[in-house]
Amino acid sequence: MTFPSPLPRLVSNTYAYETTPLVKPAGFREYDARWLFGEELNLMGAQALGMGLGTLIHELGVAPDLVTGHDFRSYSASIKIALVQGLMAAGVRVRDIGLAVSPMAYFAQFELDCACVAMVTASHNENGWTGVKMGCERPMTFGPKEMSRLKEITLAGAFDLRGGGAYEFVANFPERYLASLLDRPKLSRRIKVVAACGNGTAGAFAPRALEALGCEVVPLDAELDHTFPRYNPNPEDLKMLHAMRDAVLEHGADVALGFDGDGDRCGVVDDEGEEIFADKVGVMLARDLSSIHADAQFVVDVKSTGLYMTDPVLVANGARTDYWKTGHSYIKRRVNELGALVGFEKSGHFFFNRPIGLGYDDGLVAAFAVCDMLDRNPGKRLSDLRRALPKTWSSPTMSPHCADEAKYGVVAAVTSAIEAMASGGERLAGEGIRDVVTTNGVRVTLQDGTWGLVRASSNKPELVVVVESPVSEQRMRDIFVALDALLRTHPEVGAYNQTI
Template structure:
């Protein structure tokens, strides 16, 4: 009998080394994230593996699981604790070793394995760990599966079964790289800065981009799990500014930045200006809908309003569906609608055939950007960006808010703006034109300026994004309007970055 996990254990004690610790808040909407050592221990990870194996059985899926780990100093030990739990539950485990998250998704198809459990904290700071899971490729778990997994683990509803086994797939990255690069080379000679923040993508991204025909300028591609320069997150301005400096120094055509587990890509143009991922999505949607008639796209609620107002997309018959933020939500919606692609402001892009297999892969996104430039040989990345209607957009801004409090705060903010709309009151000096409450609240006023507040799905934070098609000051007005409501809640702390 495996012991029932405890929510808190003190490190460096007999209990900590003898019992599983699993904090309940680590089970998030569509994956799992904990501070390793403070919120979960290795026996807790083992319990997670046993619980995942039990859930796979419940779902009626064959008990075979692909697993891999990202480049952090503790990820391999976490993976092996997870594997021991999966094996105890009777699972056959296919280990692909050090990998990017999309490599694990690819392995589900390449090895014909139904389930995945990728050990990664994605772009979270060092100290965090987590697991991205799925049992129906190319999809990953949503709230229903995560809620049931939480119940199984915290209540120790484990089912030890014989038959668990392990197979290590040697040199698996070569198969992934071959799959991406088995294609015609670019006709246009592109010089690309490839930035990896010393994260996992550094082992793979430069050779993939070189193989498709790019002249690669590597930036922080050496693997170093201390992340000495900056956290590998292409939404953070520190990483984007480092890419900018390299683009300008080397006179590159484009800068491509990858997050810690390689499922997202950030873009900097040839003038050194960062292009937020939602605008990159609009550019790619223009390119793809010119080739594919009446193309359907899914975009998240954090994304620019240009997806519905851009005259080029309208002329080309592109159809747009705004949906919940989060890689699992977006992946599922893109799959269910049979959309050509899904675009998320964070940089998670989901390409269905002929571009991809439906999962998020930063290298597939980077290749799509290069192909777009290849199809426009007379235009630079800045030309393509400047051809979009002008809007003023903020980066993603995240004020601290405890996991236990953030959903209650967002519910209150939603009710506040619903009340303003009902009473006909103004926000930032204008009446509310539209409210979208599929994921937090997105408030659009009469001139098209909008602001979003939602709860982060994977960190103790809220998410705030604002945009205006009118002027920078109107963008700032919307931020003040959203922030003033948040400041009425003492649970909301400081921002990680602000406009």
């Protein structure tokens, strides 16, 4: 299988489209692969991707045993089968767990003793997108080095087609996953939970898992529907959070727990309908867990609140926090490198390590942890725990459109502009600049503690903007206006998906 050069514009329902692999190069992202199915990837392209992945597995010297599964999108099963054909041609032994959430595939790596994983999912992306989450070193997933090499192999058609592959369908695997999750004591008191699934794949598993834990469950948009009729299953999006809020207030629930399209993230709304961003949920969980586990080590992403370093309870408990690059692959790897107890991402990816989890991101493990926290605080509601945190004003994740080919250049230019302001003693949003961190994009902190982040999205043609202030809502808005003004000097930057 070879790719023509340069790659022509392939049109569906033609001979060329059905006989030529289509794989848009930009779909190979920092740690995931994401394409618009049909426009940027066809089934022959998925087969080529499988050949490329199989070739890379052999190149890395890893046992060629791989778990695969797929989410509920109408086209995911066909993409998975094409991927499997390519993997088998490259000599990979495939174990197929069928319809699944991503954490189920990660768990299967341990349960079925497979080194590798390739989960076909576009997570929370809009209908029409597809993708693959891959890894060859459990519980980690690929980072930029592996993704760059996979891209090289696949686009060059440099496949090692040694044959000898095999395929096995593993029946009823979800039951094994759920049994493992529930191999623990039930809650000591009944907690009323809204289980919000956004019509994504988690709807098949999350409500019954929470019920088996001992919760009284109110399902919300738990019917699987790949058209996502109400909103995308993304617990960072305000539409989903507002729906969770409304359901909590309507049913008098203790908490709403929202899951993204492939079930590896969890969003939280408290009993008063307050939408708690995931980084603040992480601070609450870190308080709870650091009171149980001495000298607890945590990892958080650069989009997250500054409270992890300043919260008096965490300081008193001796908790240590490491800020790291945003992205599930980066945080997962850092958690395992440091032996951290948990990693928290503002997006809602939570990585619970032993003895709580196995080091990968699992929305249900995170949901269980929130329920356990409530169970350990019988005299307090979630709103009480939220109000006990030091007050800060923070934004949701805001994402202006920016083409994949342009976004990294824009971030580099904004970073240079902010660094020049800092070195020149200039003020931003009316304040002096205290520090500039360029671990992942640019995070600028002002003298009053107000901060803002600009980075390139790792899985969509977008930028990412987050702001927070410990002073006031107005200061949060001030720094957003200042950062947006810098972005607006670049015509490549488009409209936001949501703003404050």
